[in-house]
Amino acid sequence: MTDSPEKLSVWCAGEEWCPITTTASLIGKKWHPVIVHRLLEHGPSGFNELKENVDGISSKVLSDSLEDLQEKGLVDREVISEQPFRVNYSLTERGASLEPVIDEMAKWGQEHLDEPADADDGIR
Numbered sequence: 001m002t003d004s005p006e007k008l009s010v011w012c013a014g015e016e017w018c019p020i021t022t023t024a025s026l027i028g029k030k031w032h033p034v035i036v037h038r039l040l041e042h043g044p045s046g047f048n049e050l051k052e053n054v055d056g057i058s059s060k061v062l063s064d065s066l067e068d069l070q071e072k073g074l075v076d077r078e079v080i081s082e083q084p085f086r087v088n089y090s091l092t093e094r095g096a097s098l099e100p101v102i103d104e105m106a107k108w109g110q111e112h113l114d115e116p117a118d119a120d121d122g123i124r
Helices: 018-027 032-042 047-053 059-071 099-112
Strands: 075-082 085-091
Touching (some): 018 032, 018 099, 032 047, 032 099, 047 085, 059 075
């Protein structure tokens, strides 16, 4: 078994609400939990494959989100080949450890959200 990832150093350490705000800051952006979910579901993925699996995301937003998730230590980027240039994105140990959080978010959403009558009425 590998060592667990280094603990995060945060400004609010010691406060009882700190773990909640820290987790929210890691995956609180609109597409972050979706990207983590897709990598949990499909495993390591190339950029285009990931874009297909995250329906509705632009290439720029996906690129920015992946960069942010890498900086936060949740996603790894591995160059597969230079010609043609190909990369694979995968979850780090810390990213994979979010699986129960992502699963609970999905479960809560299934229990509490309703399909909008008009597709344009959804939460954005």
